[in-house]
Amino acid sequence: xxxxxxxxxxxxxxxxxxxxxxxxxxxxxxxxxxxxxxxxxxxxxxxxxxxxxxxxxxxxxxxxxxxxxxxxxxxxxxxxxxxxxxxxxxxxxxxxxxxxxxxxxxxxxxxxxxxxxxxxxxxxxxxxxxxxxxxxxxxxxxxxxxxxxxxxxxxxxxxxxxxxxxxxxxxxxxxxxxxxxxxxxxxxxxxxxxxxxxxxxxxxxxxxxxxxxxxxxxxxxxxxxxxxxxxxxxxxxxxxxxxxxxxxxxxxxxxxxxxxxxxxxxxxxxxxxx
Amino acid sequence: xxxxxxxxxxxxxxxxxxxxxxxxxxxxxxxxxxxxxxxxxxxxxxxxxxxxxxxxxxxxxxxxxxxxxxxxxxxxxxxxxxxxxxxxxxxxxxxxxxxxxxxxxxxxxxxxxxxxxxxxxxxxxxxxxxxxxxxxxxxxxxxxxxxxxxxxxxxxxxxxxxxxxxxxxxxxxxxxxxxxxxxxxxxxxxxxxxxxxxxxxxxxxxxxxxxxxxxxxxxxxxxxxxxxxxxxxxxxxxxxxxxxxxxxxxxxxxxxxxxxxxxxxxxxxxxxxxxxxxxxxxxxxxxxxxxxxxxxxxxxxxxxxxxxxxxxxxxxxxxxxxxxxxxxxxxxxxxxxxxxxxxxxxxxxxxxxxxxxxxxxxxxxxxxxxxxxxxxxxxxxxxxxxxxxxxxxxxxxxxxxxxxxxxxxxxxxxxxxxxxxxxxxxxxxxxxxxxxxxxxxxxxxxxxxxxxxxxxxxxxxxxxxxxxxxxxxxxxxxxxxxxxxxxxxxxxxxxxxxxxxxxxxxxxxxxxxxxxxxxxxxxxxxxxxxxxxxxxxxxxxxxxxxxxxxxxxx
Numbered sequence: 001x002x003x004x005x006x007x008x009x010x011x012x013x014x015x016x017x018x019x020x021x022x023x024x025x026x027x028x029x030x031x032x033x034x035x036x037x038x039x040x041x042x043x044x045x046x047x048x049x050x051x052x053x054x055x056x057x058x059x060x061x062x063x064x065x066x067x068x069x070x071x072x073x074x075x076x077x078x079x080x081x082x083x084x085x086x087x088x089x090x091x092x093x094x095x096x097x098x099x100x101x102x103x104x105x106x107x108x109x110x111x112x113x114x115x116x117x118x119x120x121x122x123x124x125x126x127x128x129x130x131x132x133x134x135x136x137x138x139x140x141x142x143x144x145x146x147x148x149x150x151x152x153x154x155x156x157x158x159x160x161x162x163x164x165x166x167x168x169x170x171x172x173x174x175x176x177x178x179x180x181x182x183x184x185x186x187x188x189x190x191x192x193x194x195x196x197x198x199x200x201x202x203x204x205x206x207x208x209x210x211x212x213x214x215x216x217x218x219x220x221x222x223x224x225x226x227x228x229x230x231x232x233x234x235x236x237x238x239x240x241x242x243x244x245x246x247x248x249x250x251x252x253x254x255x256x257x258x259x260x261x262x263x264x265x266x267x268x269x270x271x272x273x274x
Numbered sequence: 275x276x277x278x279x280x281x282x283x284x285x286x287x288x289x290x291x292x293x294x295x296x297x298x299x300x301x302x303x304x305x306x307x308x309x310x311x312x313x314x315x316x317x318x319x320x321x322x323x324x325x326x327x328x329x330x331x332x333x334x335x336x337x338x339x340x341x342x343x344x345x346x347x348x349x350x351x352x353x354x355x356x357x358x359x360x361x362x363x364x365x366x367x368x369x370x371x372x373x374x375x376x377x378x379x380x381x382x383x384x385x386x387x388x389x390x391x392x393x394x395x396x397x398x399x400x401x402x403x404x405x406x407x408x409x410x411x412x413x414x415x416x417x418x419x420x421x422x423x424x425x426x427x428x429x430x431x432x433x434x435x436x437x438x439x440x441x442x443x444x445x446x447x448x449x450x451x452x453x454x455x456x457x458x459x460x461x462x463x464x465x466x467x468x469x470x471x472x473x474x475x476x477x478x479x480x481x482x483x484x485x486x487x488x489x490x491x492x493x494x495x496x497x498x499x500x501x502x503x504x505x506x507x508x509x510x511x512x513x514x515x516x517x518x519x520x521x522x523x524x525x526x527x528x529x530x531x532x533x534x535x536x537x538x539x540x541x542x543x544x545x546x547x548x549x550x551x552x553x554x555x556x557x558x559x560x561x562x563x564x565x566x567x568x569x570x571x572x573x574x575x576x577x578x579x580x581x582x583x584x585x586x587x588x589x590x591x592x593x594x595x596x597x598x599x600x601x602x603x604x605x606x607x608x609x610x611x612x613x614x615x616x617x618x619x620x621x622x623x624x625x626x627x628x629x630x631x632x633x634x635x636x637x638x639x640x641x642x643x644x645x646x647x648x649x650x651x652x653x654x655x656x657x658x659x660x661x662x663x664x665x666x667x668x669x670x671x672x673x674x675x676x677x678x679x680x681x682x683x684x685x686x687x688x689x690x691x692x693x694x695x696x697x698x699x700x701x702x703x704x705x706x707x708x709x710x711x712x713x714x715x716x717x718x719x720x721x722x723x724x725x726x727x728x729x730x731x732x733x734x735x736x737x738x739x740x741x742x743x744x745x746x747x748x749x750x751x752x753x754x755x756x757x758x759x760x761x762x763x764x765x766x767x768x769x770x771x772x773x774x775x776x777x778x779x780x781x782x783x784x785x786x787x788x789x790x791x792x793x794x795x796x797x798x799x800x801x802x803x804x805x806x807x808x809x810x811x812x813x814x815x816x817x818x819x820x821x822x823x824x825x826x827x828x
Contacts (some may be wrong), residue, residue: 039673064545082520082669
């Protein structure tokens, strides 16, 4: 097995202590890349702009910290021109769901064999705390999700699970930064999947998330296990079903549960490999 | 009508005639006004005359839409189908009403062969051998029509007209070897294949789409990558991604697409990744006039984007240039590791030209990007300082040369760096590495007598109109012409040309005179400098340019 140090550059991350980015970085460099045994030079990490997009500088593979929202297009171009490369597109919720959202459905339908990792910290952090398309929607003054500093969002969120299931991505998973070993397993499965794979990483922003947001997410999060009953939001009356990640209809049902009410952690849908 | 022109041009080219055939069309999706103007030359392909010797009109209503671009001359021989509207059209003396549709209906029950009847008529008037259209190999839908429509062609040939039109018989071509027929967009695509472009990403847009369509066809036959992207941002982004792995990569678009690509062009300049962007300019701003020419993207090509992001801008002015300069664009982009924008325009891109095969068969040097050798493997520094400011570039996938790129200001290793001195050095690197291009004299064309003290600077498709107007006025000895193919960085040969003048005229199709202002920003122009600049939508004519050129001569 290759050592973790072989996959880390000597660059110190700019992230705040406790940032979800560290969890993704250690999963990748300590577990995923060594386990898969992919040589450093055969790997390309493309990112956009944002906190999580600084990651290529920290991973000792080919890397490109590119433009806001455009990681997924650069990644596709590179993979098409050199199919021997393992290509990851990494970015935040602003990257993939706001400025670059127009590229995602096309990446999905082309099913180019790349892995897209969206680090969802529910906020624009690099620009100091503005609302993102995934910042939970609540009335001002309501609930645990409200930042003390900023006005709350007035629009509903774009939900990663419902979005990617509805566009029929061929591999959809959601991990959580507080469980890096499970996240590592998800990433390995995603990279091994032949086709477009989309992994959401629920991550805390220790600086700009309102107090309690990530704590609530973590408390409500439950793991999806093949053949076992799924947990549903408390408000639902429907009977839980047995999780079957190969069943798109069940994935569409899972996608109805809002991430803030019931974050599902695990492989949500895995279609046939291309 | 386009099919008629296309077939006549190809038939004539097959026995050695050259010529140009610009296309005229409006905003219709299908079935609207369309026309072509075709020159048949015994020697070099020339810009068609302002007014035609022979005009065929099937539909006056549609003709009126395009009349500005296709004026009737009083000496034109006109064949028309329906009686012209009572007002607005003055028929020339030699006008003949011919029932093209009627003849077609008699033969096949519908009017769809009327263009074949007209082709037969033209074949006879021009004295093209009858065997020509009989012996044509079927290459595509248009040539297949020749075989299927023999009776219509023959009927056209047999039309009884009151004049023999012997003055319109073509003289034999100077060189009877068959000519190749292609347009600027096709020349760009063929140049790309010739230079080894392996990856094309595009998005449909008039008048550049044909480049994408031809690249799709050509790349799908080899090991190339072709993809029609979701927008122009994705198209150039994918090209950058492909280039990162070592593939020669390009995209093609026009004004609005260049707008969208601007941020990526800045990124490519900053991270020094080669990419070629072809801009087939059209009327702007905004949606403008998509189907007509203009030359108003110079500012954007040179300066578009925030920050200082050096890039190279080339401009073709004829068909051969579309081919050769596309090869040159890749050579420069790969060698200097910088984005190169090749400017073409609607006129160049969509005018089919019958010309000698030599441009396709000539030898062209092919330049590859500098790659790291063994000595770099120990401690590879992507942006290593070198004497010529060009650092060897590893491809993603190469062993031993891993690096990370970033659009952030970066140091020699490619690591983010906000150190001022480093930032200054990196700006200098990206700018100074292009300096040798200023001595590329071969990318500046000069015509006329060196001792002339009056001169014109023009570029792109306007250049051929300028040259032909000077020739038709017999002013070759008094006025010299400089056509820069390298627009940016500005070449020394162009400055030298301007410095040799007492009087300068800058001719371009841009309302704000972008070329003139660019030159003024770079060179001390003569006190006697005039600008002839106007908005696009209508090609220049010899008649129009005679004014400013005569004034310069006077």
